Amino acid sequence: MLNLSLxxxxxxxxxxxxxxxxxxxxxxxERYKFNVGSIKRNEHIRMFSSGFLHADTTHLLFNMLTLYFFANAVIVPLGNFNFIMIYVASLLFGNLLSLYLHKxxxxxxxxxxxxxxxxxxYSAILLQPNMSLYMFFIPIPIPxxxxxxxxxxxxxxxxxxxIGNIGHDAHFGGAIGGYVITLxxxxxxxxxxxxxxxxxAIPIIILFVMYKMGKLS
Known part of the structure:
Protein backbone atom coordinates (compact mmCIF):
# COMPACT_ATOMS: atom_id res chain seq x y z
CA MET A 1 0.00 0.00 0.00
CA LEU A 2 1.34 3.42 -0.93
CA ASN A 3 2.14 5.92 1.80
CA LEU A 4 0.05 8.86 0.62
CA SER A 5 1.08 12.41 1.37
CA LEU A 6 -1.36 14.73 3.10
CA GLU A 30 -25.54 22.07 -12.71
CA ARG A 31 -24.16 25.24 -11.11
CA TYR A 32 -20.54 24.06 -11.03
CA LYS A 33 -20.10 21.75 -14.02
CA PHE A 34 -18.13 22.82 -17.11
CA ASN A 35 -20.51 24.41 -19.60
CA VAL A 36 -19.37 26.52 -22.55
CA GLY A 37 -22.37 28.86 -22.56
CA SER A 38 -22.16 29.54 -18.83
CA ILE A 39 -18.40 30.13 -18.93
CA LYS A 40 -18.87 32.59 -21.78
CA ARG A 41 -21.31 34.38 -19.46
CA ASN A 42 -18.35 34.90 -17.11
CA GLU A 43 -19.05 31.98 -14.75
CA HIS A 44 -15.32 31.23 -14.73
CA ILE A 45 -15.45 29.25 -11.46
CA ARG A 46 -16.72 26.34 -13.57
CA MET A 47 -13.27 26.03 -15.15
CA PHE A 48 -12.02 24.89 -11.75
CA SER A 49 -15.05 23.50 -9.91
CA SER A 50 -15.98 21.07 -12.70
CA GLY A 51 -12.76 19.18 -11.99
CA PHE A 52 -14.15 18.02 -8.64
CA LEU A 53 -17.50 16.72 -9.92
CA HIS A 54 -18.07 13.25 -11.36
CA ALA A 55 -20.83 11.48 -13.24
CA ASP A 56 -21.06 8.53 -10.84
CA THR A 57 -19.06 6.54 -8.28
CA THR A 58 -17.32 4.48 -10.99
CA HIS A 59 -16.07 7.65 -12.70
CA LEU A 60 -14.90 9.02 -9.33
CA LEU A 61 -13.23 5.76 -8.29
CA PHE A 62 -11.32 5.38 -11.55
CA ASN A 63 -9.89 8.92 -11.37
CA MET A 64 -8.99 8.70 -7.69
CA LEU A 65 -7.34 5.28 -8.08
CA THR A 66 -5.21 6.65 -10.93
CA LEU A 67 -4.24 9.61 -8.77
CA TYR A 68 -3.50 7.25 -5.86
CA PHE A 69 -1.06 5.17 -7.93
CA PHE A 70 0.83 8.03 -9.60
CA ALA A 71 0.83 10.89 -7.08
CA ASN A 72 3.99 9.82 -5.25
CA ALA A 73 5.92 9.48 -8.52
CA VAL A 74 5.52 13.26 -8.86
CA ILE A 75 5.60 14.31 -5.20
CA VAL A 76 8.84 12.52 -4.31
CA PRO A 77 11.04 14.23 -6.94
CA LEU A 78 9.22 17.58 -7.11
CA GLY A 79 7.58 18.15 -3.71
CA ASN A 80 4.03 18.84 -2.54
CA PHE A 81 3.75 22.44 -3.74
CA ASN A 82 4.88 21.59 -7.26
CA PHE A 83 2.53 18.60 -7.29
CA ILE A 84 -0.40 20.91 -6.52
CA MET A 85 0.80 23.32 -9.21
CA ILE A 86 0.86 20.52 -11.81
CA TYR A 87 -2.55 19.20 -10.69
CA VAL A 88 -4.29 22.59 -10.88
CA ALA A 89 -2.52 23.63 -14.10
CA SER A 90 -3.46 20.34 -15.77
CA LEU A 91 -7.08 20.75 -14.69
CA LEU A 92 -7.16 24.24 -16.21
CA PHE A 93 -5.23 23.26 -19.35
CA GLY A 94 -7.72 20.46 -19.95
CA ASN A 95 -10.71 22.76 -19.59
CA LEU A 96 -9.08 25.51 -21.67
CA LEU A 97 -8.53 23.09 -24.54
CA SER A 98 -12.15 21.90 -24.23
CA LEU A 99 -13.37 25.48 -24.20
CA TYR A 100 -11.30 26.35 -27.26
CA LEU A 101 -12.33 23.31 -29.30
CA HIS A 102 -16.02 23.62 -28.35
CA LYS A 103 -16.24 27.42 -28.25
CA TYR A 122 1.96 12.32 -17.85
CA SER A 123 4.21 14.14 -15.39
CA ALA A 124 4.99 10.84 -13.64
CA ILE A 125 5.82 9.21 -16.97
CA LEU A 126 8.05 12.14 -17.94
CA LEU A 127 9.91 11.83 -14.64
CA GLN A 128 10.10 8.02 -14.82
CA PRO A 129 9.65 7.08 -18.51
CA ASN A 130 10.63 3.45 -18.01
CA MET A 131 8.20 2.77 -15.17
CA SER A 132 6.25 -0.44 -15.80
CA LEU A 133 2.51 -0.17 -16.30
CA TYR A 134 0.14 -3.12 -16.46
CA MET A 135 -3.10 -3.18 -18.44
CA PHE A 136 -5.92 -5.64 -17.80
CA PHE A 137 -5.89 -6.95 -21.37
CA ILE A 138 -2.10 -7.05 -21.87
CA PRO A 139 -0.21 -9.70 -19.83
CA ILE A 140 3.20 -8.00 -20.04
CA PRO A 141 4.42 -4.70 -18.52
CA ILE A 142 4.35 -1.63 -20.76
CA PRO A 143 7.03 1.10 -20.45
CA ILE A 163 -15.96 8.51 -29.40
CA GLY A 164 -18.10 7.83 -26.35
CA ASN A 165 -19.24 10.26 -23.69
CA ILE A 166 -15.63 11.02 -22.80
CA GLY A 167 -13.80 14.36 -22.68
CA HIS A 168 -10.82 13.28 -24.76
CA ASP A 169 -9.83 16.92 -25.27
CA ALA A 170 -9.70 17.52 -21.50
CA HIS A 171 -7.47 14.45 -21.12
CA PHE A 172 -5.16 15.73 -23.84
CA GLY A 173 -5.10 19.27 -22.46
CA GLY A 174 -4.33 17.91 -19.01
CA ALA A 175 -1.43 15.89 -20.38
CA ILE A 176 -0.05 19.01 -22.08
CA GLY A 177 -0.30 20.82 -18.74
CA GLY A 178 1.53 18.03 -16.93
CA TYR A 179 4.20 17.89 -19.63
CA VAL A 180 4.85 21.64 -19.84
CA ILE A 181 4.80 22.41 -16.12
CA THR A 182 7.02 19.44 -15.27
CA LEU A 183 9.61 20.59 -17.80
CA ALA A 201 6.07 15.51 -27.34
CA ILE A 202 5.13 13.61 -30.52
CA PRO A 203 1.35 13.38 -29.86
CA ILE A 204 1.26 17.08 -28.91
CA ILE A 205 2.96 18.00 -32.20
CA ILE A 206 0.58 15.72 -34.14
CA LEU A 207 -2.45 17.40 -32.53
CA PHE A 208 -1.09 20.86 -33.39
CA VAL A 209 -0.45 19.87 -37.02
CA MET A 210 -3.90 18.26 -37.34
CA TYR A 211 -5.55 21.38 -35.94
CA LYS A 212 -3.65 23.65 -38.33
CA MET A 213 -4.71 21.40 -41.21
CA GLY A 214 -8.33 21.52 -40.07
CA LYS A 215 -8.52 17.76 -39.49
CA LEU A 216 -9.99 17.82 -35.99
CA SER A 217 -13.50 18.73 -37.11
Whole structure:
Protein backbone atom coordinates (compact mmCIF):
# COMPACT_ATOMS: atom_id res chain seq x y z
CA MET A 1 0.00 0.00 0.00
CA LEU A 2 1.34 3.42 -0.93
CA ASN A 3 2.14 5.92 1.80
CA LEU A 4 0.05 8.86 0.62
CA SER A 5 1.08 12.41 1.37
CA LEU A 6 -1.36 14.73 3.10
CA UNK A 7 -1.82 16.79 -0.07
CA UNK A 8 -2.98 13.71 -2.01
CA UNK A 9 -5.40 12.79 0.75
CA UNK A 10 -6.82 16.33 0.75
CA UNK A 11 -7.30 16.33 -3.05
CA UNK A 12 -9.00 12.92 -2.98
CA UNK A 13 -11.22 14.04 -0.09
CA UNK A 14 -12.19 17.23 -1.94
CA UNK A 15 -13.16 15.20 -5.01
CA UNK A 16 -15.19 12.74 -2.94
CA UNK A 17 -17.02 15.46 -0.97
CA UNK A 18 -17.83 17.60 -4.03
CA UNK A 19 -18.82 14.60 -6.13
CA UNK A 20 -21.20 13.15 -3.53
CA UNK A 21 -22.70 16.60 -3.02
CA UNK A 22 -23.28 16.69 -6.78
CA UNK A 23 -24.84 13.21 -6.76
CA UNK A 24 -27.40 14.33 -4.18
CA UNK A 25 -27.95 17.95 -5.26
CA UNK A 26 -28.67 18.41 -8.96
CA UNK A 27 -28.72 22.21 -8.66
CA UNK A 28 -25.21 22.15 -7.18
CA UNK A 29 -24.06 19.85 -9.99
CA GLU A 30 -25.54 22.07 -12.71
CA ARG A 31 -24.16 25.24 -11.11
CA TYR A 32 -20.54 24.06 -11.03
CA LYS A 33 -20.10 21.75 -14.02
CA PHE A 34 -18.13 22.82 -17.11
CA ASN A 35 -20.51 24.41 -19.60
CA VAL A 36 -19.37 26.52 -22.55
CA GLY A 37 -22.37 28.86 -22.56
CA SER A 38 -22.16 29.54 -18.83
CA ILE A 39 -18.40 30.13 -18.93
CA LYS A 40 -18.87 32.59 -21.78
CA ARG A 41 -21.31 34.38 -19.46
CA ASN A 42 -18.35 34.90 -17.11
CA GLU A 43 -19.05 31.98 -14.75
CA HIS A 44 -15.32 31.23 -14.73
CA ILE A 45 -15.45 29.25 -11.46
CA ARG A 46 -16.72 26.34 -13.57
CA MET A 47 -13.27 26.03 -15.15
CA PHE A 48 -12.02 24.89 -11.75
CA SER A 49 -15.05 23.50 -9.91
CA SER A 50 -15.98 21.07 -12.70
CA GLY A 51 -12.76 19.18 -11.99
CA PHE A 52 -14.15 18.02 -8.64
CA LEU A 53 -17.50 16.72 -9.92
CA HIS A 54 -18.07 13.25 -11.36
CA ALA A 55 -20.83 11.48 -13.24
CA ASP A 56 -21.06 8.53 -10.84
CA THR A 57 -19.06 6.54 -8.28
CA THR A 58 -17.32 4.48 -10.99
CA HIS A 59 -16.07 7.65 -12.70
CA LEU A 60 -14.90 9.02 -9.33
CA LEU A 61 -13.23 5.76 -8.29
CA PHE A 62 -11.32 5.38 -11.55
CA ASN A 63 -9.89 8.92 -11.37
CA MET A 64 -8.99 8.70 -7.69
CA LEU A 65 -7.34 5.28 -8.08
CA THR A 66 -5.21 6.65 -10.93
CA LEU A 67 -4.24 9.61 -8.77
CA TYR A 68 -3.50 7.25 -5.86
CA PHE A 69 -1.06 5.17 -7.93
CA PHE A 70 0.83 8.03 -9.60
CA ALA A 71 0.83 10.89 -7.08
CA ASN A 72 3.99 9.82 -5.25
CA ALA A 73 5.92 9.48 -8.52
CA VAL A 74 5.52 13.26 -8.86
CA ILE A 75 5.60 14.31 -5.20
CA VAL A 76 8.84 12.52 -4.31
CA PRO A 77 11.04 14.23 -6.94
CA LEU A 78 9.22 17.58 -7.11
CA GLY A 79 7.58 18.15 -3.71
CA ASN A 80 4.03 18.84 -2.54
CA PHE A 81 3.75 22.44 -3.74
CA ASN A 82 4.88 21.59 -7.26
CA PHE A 83 2.53 18.60 -7.29
CA ILE A 84 -0.40 20.91 -6.52
CA MET A 85 0.80 23.32 -9.21
CA ILE A 86 0.86 20.52 -11.81
CA TYR A 87 -2.55 19.20 -10.69
CA VAL A 88 -4.29 22.59 -10.88
CA ALA A 89 -2.52 23.63 -14.10
CA SER A 90 -3.46 20.34 -15.77
CA LEU A 91 -7.08 20.75 -14.69
CA LEU A 92 -7.16 24.24 -16.21
CA PHE A 93 -5.23 23.26 -19.35
CA GLY A 94 -7.72 20.46 -19.95
CA ASN A 95 -10.71 22.76 -19.59
CA LEU A 96 -9.08 25.51 -21.67
CA LEU A 97 -8.53 23.09 -24.54
CA SER A 98 -12.15 21.90 -24.23
CA LEU A 99 -13.37 25.48 -24.20
CA TYR A 100 -11.30 26.35 -27.26
CA LEU A 101 -12.33 23.31 -29.30
CA HIS A 102 -16.02 23.62 -28.35
CA LYS A 103 -16.24 27.42 -28.25
CA UNK A 104 -19.22 27.50 -30.60
CA UNK A 105 -21.10 24.66 -28.87
CA UNK A 106 -22.83 26.58 -26.09
CA UNK A 107 -24.54 23.43 -24.87
CA UNK A 108 -21.29 21.48 -24.40
CA UNK A 109 -20.79 20.31 -20.80
CA UNK A 110 -18.24 18.17 -19.00
CA UNK A 111 -17.19 17.11 -15.50
CA UNK A 112 -14.43 15.13 -13.83
CA UNK A 113 -10.87 15.22 -12.57
CA UNK A 114 -9.60 13.39 -15.65
CA UNK A 115 -7.67 16.36 -17.03
CA UNK A 116 -5.87 16.98 -13.74
CA UNK A 117 -5.22 13.27 -13.18
CA UNK A 118 -3.96 12.77 -16.73
CA UNK A 119 -1.56 15.67 -16.14
CA UNK A 120 -0.20 13.92 -13.05
CA UNK A 121 0.06 10.66 -14.99
CA TYR A 122 1.96 12.32 -17.85
CA SER A 123 4.21 14.14 -15.39
CA ALA A 124 4.99 10.84 -13.64
CA ILE A 125 5.82 9.21 -16.97
CA LEU A 126 8.05 12.14 -17.94
CA LEU A 127 9.91 11.83 -14.64
CA GLN A 128 10.10 8.02 -14.82
CA PRO A 129 9.65 7.08 -18.51
CA ASN A 130 10.63 3.45 -18.01
CA MET A 131 8.20 2.77 -15.17
CA SER A 132 6.25 -0.44 -15.80
CA LEU A 133 2.51 -0.17 -16.30
CA TYR A 134 0.14 -3.12 -16.46
CA MET A 135 -3.10 -3.18 -18.44
CA PHE A 136 -5.92 -5.64 -17.80
CA PHE A 137 -5.89 -6.95 -21.37
CA ILE A 138 -2.10 -7.05 -21.87
CA PRO A 139 -0.21 -9.70 -19.83
CA ILE A 140 3.20 -8.00 -20.04
CA PRO A 141 4.42 -4.70 -18.52
CA ILE A 142 4.35 -1.63 -20.76
CA PRO A 143 7.03 1.10 -20.45
CA UNK A 144 5.45 4.32 -19.22
CA UNK A 145 6.48 6.37 -22.24
CA UNK A 146 4.87 3.83 -24.62
CA UNK A 147 1.63 4.00 -22.65
CA UNK A 148 1.74 7.81 -22.54
CA UNK A 149 2.25 8.18 -26.29
CA UNK A 150 -0.39 5.55 -27.06
CA UNK A 151 -2.90 7.11 -24.70
CA UNK A 152 -2.60 10.55 -26.26
CA UNK A 153 -2.76 9.16 -29.80
CA UNK A 154 -5.99 7.42 -28.81
CA UNK A 155 -7.20 10.71 -27.31
CA UNK A 156 -6.61 12.43 -30.66
CA UNK A 157 -8.59 9.66 -32.37
CA UNK A 158 -11.36 10.05 -29.79
CA UNK A 159 -11.43 13.83 -30.23
CA UNK A 160 -11.64 13.59 -34.02
CA UNK A 161 -14.35 10.93 -34.02
CA UNK A 162 -16.26 12.01 -30.88
CA ILE A 163 -15.96 8.51 -29.40
CA GLY A 164 -18.10 7.83 -26.35
CA ASN A 165 -19.24 10.26 -23.69
CA ILE A 166 -15.63 11.02 -22.80
CA GLY A 167 -13.80 14.36 -22.68
CA HIS A 168 -10.82 13.28 -24.76
CA ASP A 169 -9.83 16.92 -25.27
CA ALA A 170 -9.70 17.52 -21.50
CA HIS A 171 -7.47 14.45 -21.12
CA PHE A 172 -5.16 15.73 -23.84
CA GLY A 173 -5.10 19.27 -22.46
CA GLY A 174 -4.33 17.91 -19.01
CA ALA A 175 -1.43 15.89 -20.38
CA ILE A 176 -0.05 19.01 -22.08
CA GLY A 177 -0.30 20.82 -18.74
CA GLY A 178 1.53 18.03 -16.93
CA TYR A 179 4.20 17.89 -19.63
CA VAL A 180 4.85 21.64 -19.84
CA ILE A 181 4.80 22.41 -16.12
CA THR A 182 7.02 19.44 -15.27
CA LEU A 183 9.61 20.59 -17.80
CA UNK A 184 9.45 24.14 -16.44
CA UNK A 185 9.98 22.82 -12.92
CA UNK A 186 12.71 20.38 -13.92
CA UNK A 187 14.45 21.67 -17.08
CA UNK A 188 17.37 19.33 -16.37
CA UNK A 189 15.27 16.63 -18.09
CA UNK A 190 16.30 18.23 -21.39
CA UNK A 191 19.87 17.27 -20.55
CA UNK A 192 19.38 13.96 -18.76
CA UNK A 193 16.55 12.44 -20.82
CA UNK A 194 16.05 14.42 -24.02
CA UNK A 195 15.12 11.26 -25.92
CA UNK A 196 11.99 10.58 -23.86
CA UNK A 197 11.15 14.29 -23.62
CA UNK A 198 11.09 14.32 -27.42
CA UNK A 199 9.10 11.10 -27.73
CA UNK A 200 6.42 12.29 -25.33
CA ALA A 201 6.07 15.51 -27.34
CA ILE A 202 5.13 13.61 -30.52
CA PRO A 203 1.35 13.38 -29.86
CA ILE A 204 1.26 17.08 -28.91
CA ILE A 205 2.96 18.00 -32.20
CA ILE A 206 0.58 15.72 -34.14
CA LEU A 207 -2.45 17.40 -32.53
CA PHE A 208 -1.09 20.86 -33.39
CA VAL A 209 -0.45 19.87 -37.02
CA MET A 210 -3.90 18.26 -37.34
CA TYR A 211 -5.55 21.38 -35.94
CA LYS A 212 -3.65 23.65 -38.33
CA MET A 213 -4.71 21.40 -41.21
CA GLY A 214 -8.33 21.52 -40.07
CA LYS A 215 -8.52 17.76 -39.49
CA LEU A 216 -9.99 17.82 -35.99
CA SER A 217 -13.50 18.73 -37.11
Missing amino acids: VTVVIIAANVIASFKGFEDRLFF DEYWYSAIGASGAVTGIL GYVFGIGYLLYSIYGMKNR LLKPSLFETDLFHVGLL
